Amino acid sequence: MKNKYFIFTTFLTALALSLASCDDYLDLAPDNRAEVDTKDMVASLLVSGYPTHVFNIISEMASDNMDHRILPANLSYNYKSQEDAYLWGPSIDETGNDSPKDVWESFYGCIAVANQALQSIEDMGNTAELQPQRGEALMIRAYCHLILVNLFCLHYNEATSSSDMGIPYMEAPETKLNPYYERGTVAEVYEKIAKDIEEGLPLIDDNAYIVAPKYHFNRRASYALASRFYLYYGNYDKAIEYSNVALAGDLEKILRNMKIFPTLVNDVATYCREWINPLNECTYLIMPAYSGTTVFLNYTTGKLYQHSLFIAENETVRSKGPWNPNAFVANDWYHKSGLYTSSGYIVYPKVLYLFEYTDPIAGTGYARGIYPIFTSDEVLLNRAEAYIVKGQYDLATADLGKWMTNHFTTGVVLTREMINSYYGEMPYYLPDDPTPKKHLNPLNFSITSAEQENFLQCLLHFRRIETLYYGLRWFDIKRFGIVIWRRDLTYASDKGDAFEKVTDILELDDPRRAMQLPSDVISAGLPANPRK
Numbered sequence: 250m251k252n253k254y255f256i257f258t259t260f261l262t263a264l265a266l267s268l269a270s271c272d273d274y275l276d277l278a279p280d281n282r283a284e285v286d287t288k289d290m291v292a293s294l295l296v297s298g299y300p301t302h303v304f305n306i307i308s309e310m311a312s313d314n315m316d317h318r319i320l321p322a323n324l325s326y327n328y329k330s331q332e333d334a335y336l337w338g339p340s341i342d343e344t345g346n347d348s349p350k351d352v353w354e355s356f357y358g359c360i361a362v363a364n365q366a367l368q369s370i371e372d373m374g375n376t377a378e379l380q381p382q383r384g385e386a387l388m389i390r391a392y393c394h395l396i397l398v399n400l401f402c403l404h405y406n407e408a409t410s411s412s413d414m415g416i417p418y419m420e421a422p423e424t425k426l427n428p429y430y431e432r433g434t435v436a437e438v439y440e441k442i443a444k445d446i447e448e449g450l451p452l453i454d455d456n457a458y459i460v461a462p463k464y465h466f467n468r469r470a471s472y473a474l475a476s477r478f479y480l481y482y483g484n485y486d487k488a489i490e491y492s493n494v495a496l497a498g499d500l501e502k503i504l505r506n507m508k509i510f511p512t513l514v515n516d517v518a519t520y521c522r523e524w525i526n527p528l529n530e531c532t533y534l535i536m537p538a539y540s541g542t543t544v545f546l547n548y549t550t551g552k553l554y555q556h557s558l559f560i561a562e563n564e565t566v567r568s569k570g571p572w573n574p575n576a577f578v579a580n581d582w583y584h585k586s587g588l589y590t591s592s593g594y595i596v597y598p599k600v601l602y603l604f605e606y607t608d609p610i611a612g613t614g615y616a617r618g619i620y621p622i623f624t625s626d627e628v629l630l631n632r633a634e635a636y637i638v639k640g641q642y643d644l645a646t647a648d649l650g651k652w653m654t655n656h657f658t659t660g661v662v663l664t665r666e667m668i669n670s671y672y673g674e675m676p677y678y679l680p681d682d683p684t685p686k687k688h689l690n691p692l693n694f695s696i697t698s699a700e701q702e703n704f705l706q707c708l709l710h711f712r713r714i715e716t717l718y719y720g721l722r723w724f725d726i727k728r729f730g731i732v733i734w735r736r737d738l739t740y741a742s743d744k745g746d747a748f749e750k751v752t753d754i755l756e757l758d759d760p761r762r763a764m765q766l767p768s769d770v771i772s773a774g775l776p777a778n779p780r781k
Contacts, residue, residue: 265376271664285369290500291382292457298362298389299464302355303538303620304396305600306347308720309332309545309556309766313687313733314565314713316557319749320739327541327551335554335735336753337761340768346539348614350767356393357419365422384452388466389446392474395416395481401778403763404727405481406692410435414474414763432776439482446475450487450491463527463535467555469495470534473623476631481728483693485635486631488707492632495533496625502546503625504655505531507583510560517547517587520598524584525619531622542602547720552592556717559746561586561595563683565714571671571707572657576603581659593740600718620719627721630712637704645704652711672703672710680734681748685710690730690757730757 251376285294309315311334318324326332329342331347343350363386370379370386394416398405403413415438417430447668453471455462466474472495479487496503506529513519527535544551561567565588567577579585587596608614633648642665650663678687686706689696709729713722726733735753740746755761763778773776 264652274587276756285320285365286373288373288379291369292347292641294362295382295385295389295465298359298366298386299536300352300355300359300393301538302344302346302351303536303540303618303720304352304400305546305618305620305718305720306331306541307334307349307352307764308400308436308556309718311337312720312723312726313731314556314560314717314722315554316560316736317555317752318555318592318740319737320741321592322556324553325551326553328545331541331544331551331554336757337755337764339765343767345541347541349400349764350769351539353397353767354771356397358661360390360393360419363387363393363421364419368422379458380452381454381652384449384454384471385457385466387445387449388453388474390419391442391449391478392466394438394442394445395474395478396444398435399481399724399727400764401766402435402438403684403725403760405439407483410694413437413601414778417775430579430775439555442478442756445481446478449502450475461527463532466534469625469707470623473533473625473628476628477623480631480634482722485638486499488635489632489639495628496632500629500651503530504629505529505624505626507655510584518597518601520584521546521601521619524599525601525621531625532621533625533628534621535619536622537603537617537619539615540618540620541616542600543616545596545600545618546598546602547587547589547594547596549589549591552589552594555592555594556597557738557746558588558593558595558740559683559736561597562746564678564685564710565717566595566597566711570651570653570684570710571663571667572659574671578780581657583656583658584780590742593738593746597717626655626715627712629713630708634705634708634712637701637708638647640697640701642700642704645708649704649707649711651751654716658713668707669700669703672706673699675706680736680751685713685776687731687733692730726755727762732756 287292294611307330311566312332315335328345329344330340330347333340339534340349348419366382366386370383373379397416402415411434413435415433417432418438418441450471453466453468455467457469458465472491473569474489475491479491510520513523525535541551557703562577569577573581603617604614605617606614627649629652633645636645646663646665651665672686675686679686689702689705709725716722734751736751737749738746739749760779760781765778766775
């Protein structure tokens, strides 16, 4: 797929018929694709509508969940795209499976699958029996465009998105060679995502997924997507409404059972298997992908840019918090982190790594990562954020409290007063003296009180822990206008982490908040994102 058109329907390769002889050439359909003309064929087609490459690594690298480790000196990255993302630069080397090019092609390929399914459904009369597949196709299309617009564009902003460059929103199968596309605006992309979600939600039917429902946009996953989307869109009433549907039932059973982790064998792979277990009620949608997942696990490889001990101790999975404001105590956490002492990397086992052998004798194949794309715990924090923006602090406290007591063994009950006291007294982050509290400049609302900021700081602290390795922290940085710094660190097993210097800053108006388009996309004629 080198030097292809900047949006390419990858499913055509899978569906294309063998070329006929020259004599029969004119008898073929113009684009030579197989017909999809039964319900079962549509359902089978949609199995290939889920991305085989994920954005997690490049967006984690771009976020403040990563530092540059200059000592030990033997550390490296797996692929140059990791460094490119960390430095907020263009993707120069697109080898591997996690570059912006991989994400762009994979997600637009899935959009093409969804569009072909929708077209086939129309061609078959859009009958009642086809509506579950139609709903799934719409949710796939909405999800893929949402990720692409949030990676490659500035975040949605009521004040600027009607002029900020968007991405092409694909709504029909491609039938032309070398088609021309326009980027449109971020506002237009969001409007179309909203339309697809609203049209698709009522059609989702869990009975359509006899096999592996957690690998499809089932009902809870679809409403979780709507919850996230409307939070990003700034429609907090809808975010609450759809979060309520996604969380319907007994929350004690729907949220992740964190108490199980201390009972498991103390092994990273075992913890990861439990975290992504499709039998868990908390797991709504799972996505296996070709991905260099080892950067998130206990391997030396890929640790030049890493979730460092410095970050973990001060901001994430080893930080103090309302559960224990005095110190980090490992036994306070049901799900414990581990220190990988050869590099100073902190492992929080959440992403299952598998290796798919194509040649067992030679030992070659593909690295796979299994990612939970939507979970009940994320939705709970989505709802808490919407409550905070609306000033409903008691409801927000209840949701934040559920998350905290579910994750920590201390038995501390979170209160409104505790949130105001703990986060109100916390000093703001400095690169050499970090805390979880960074100055907030939200794009779609204004902070109206000290209490509201305290609640937002609590929410972002919790969500940063919850979504670690999932790439969502990068979107929170963009949504809340958070300035982040790049730091060089050293590590020694007997001394721990040491701050060396700041190497770069991502300011509020920095256009690098929109990742640069893949190089071949730009070469094909789509306007590049501006840079200073």
